[in-house]
Amino acid sequence: MKIKKSIRKASSLLLLAFSVFKASFAQDIRPLSEINSPYNESHAVRSPLGELYFSVGYHPENTGGTTDSGDIWMSQPISNGKWSKPARIKPLSTPGNDVVVGFTGPSNILIYHDGQQMPQGIHMYSKNGNNWRYEKKLNIPDFKNQSSHFSGRLAADGKSIIMSLQKDGGEGNEDIYITFKKSETEWTTPLNLGPIINTFGQEQTPYLTNDNNTLYFSSNFKANGRGKDIYYAQRRDESWKNWSQPKELSTANTIGSESNYAKIFDDEDLALFTTTSNSEGMGDFMVIAFEKLVLSEEDSVVSPEDFIALNQDQQELPISDSLKQEIVSSVPDSISGPPAIEKRVESRKEEVKTVETETVVKREIAEETKVVNIDPANDKKVNREEELNFVQIRDQRNKKPIDYRITIADDVEKKVLKNQDEMQQEWEKWNWNYIEVSAKGYIPNSLTVEEWQHLKDKTLQMVQARAGARKVLSNIQFIRGTADLADARSIQELDLLVDFMKENEQVKIRLEGHTDNAGDPELNKELSLSRASKIRAYMTLKGIDFERIRITGWGGSKPIADNATEQGREINRRVEMYIDR
Structure with missing residues (x-):
């Protein structure tokens, strides 16, 4: 009875903490500021008592220090929608990558360890008072992760684990698999979700909705100039390999790399995900209104025949005619989904406009600093019997000549010169091949002789520092x-x-x-x-x-x-x- 009272108390506190969120978040994206740090937050799981357990990578307090890619940390909900200062959970952490997979009860947690201290796999711990105690490793046949990345979640009903790992026979790098519970410690061999979900790229951070029918995951298969984006797809039958064509989320994806999208706050219609868009390459937690799957008749749906063709070469046994008919019969003639998701709030639109503006500014800066402007029409090799070009050295912005210094070099020796006339004299004496141009208050340039000879308009533009x-x-x-x-x-x-x-x-x-x-x-x-x-x-x-x-x-x-x-x-x-x- 004490445990049940504690759960009710913690749940009430969590509900109070997130009641502040509900009105303000809507479709807006907000950081989980009390938890985010300069380090890499990822893969949050909510405990039955309302706490958030998650991984933090490269934190100096981690077991392995700043090279440790993930220790287990925890934060508790407090008043007014705030969270307590995160604390590292030492008994659950190793010098390697540690990931929270889920809770099998109020006092039982599943943790993935990458094999650096504990054997690679998913392990069970139990809590006695405030202390975590190791219990046993789950027996999952053929569980061999060849990647240093792992992500996975225990399903809401506790009967399966959806996970991302890299192993022989997959579609590419990390693929998404599912394993099913046979007993407390015995699980089935991981089943690959097939080529509709998995690609040559990296499919990671899977999350299944409570009904086990909709999958959210991150992937970089598009190579679209960003990192990973978040996708979702709907399961078509009981095979776990027949899915709707994955679609990108319309709200969470930004110019950064997104992952770990999951609706872990069941009492609020909110999702938590990780993004690198607001930090120096490290992941931060963001909260946003949960985006439900919307399918229309125009959506690209894999036909039964295509599904059979895609999967036939992966079957261990030939597909019988009766099984083909069963698959065909299981796919509905038409698909309907929930109403379309509401439009984003104006603040989110302004945020997107700001991002677009910043991107344009970055592109302008990139153009400004493209100082070695080679003429593409002139790509001939340099003939050392020819004279060197006399190049004008100018300010990139105002185009005015500037005072500068010239240094010539080969792979061993450097020589500082007074002017380009001296450079011509040295050209005839020894076989140097690099030219350095420096000026106080400007970013220096280093060019090969070929680049120097082929500068457009015989002009080198220097960028102010x-x-x-x-x-x-x-x-x-x-x-x-x-x-x-x-x-x-x-x-x-x-x-x-x-x-x-x-x-x-x-x-x-x-x-x-x-x-x-x-x-x-x-x-x-x-x-x-x-x-x-x-x-x-x-x-x-x-x-x-x-x-x-x-x-x-x-x-x-x-x-x-x-x-x-x-x-x-x-x-x-x-x-x-x-x-x-």
């Missing part, structure tokens, strides 16, 4: 998959940045690391941050104040080119420098 100016550090290369510098040219480029910072002592910069979207997103984020950190470490060793350089790792969440092509992926693997002054 003002707040918001951006430069892609394309000459700094890393060994693939590591944060190790690849060549001598990279060191020369770093030295050029060091000289720039020493000459412009008032300037502060932000280094942002980026990757393509291939592979595990958490590893990509870690790699991008490590590369930015490597550059900062080099510059501080050369005498630049640590506080003048901020770093961020975005992983693959902010592409500037199409990840569907190798050329696009190469462009997306970059480090950018922003003037923060």
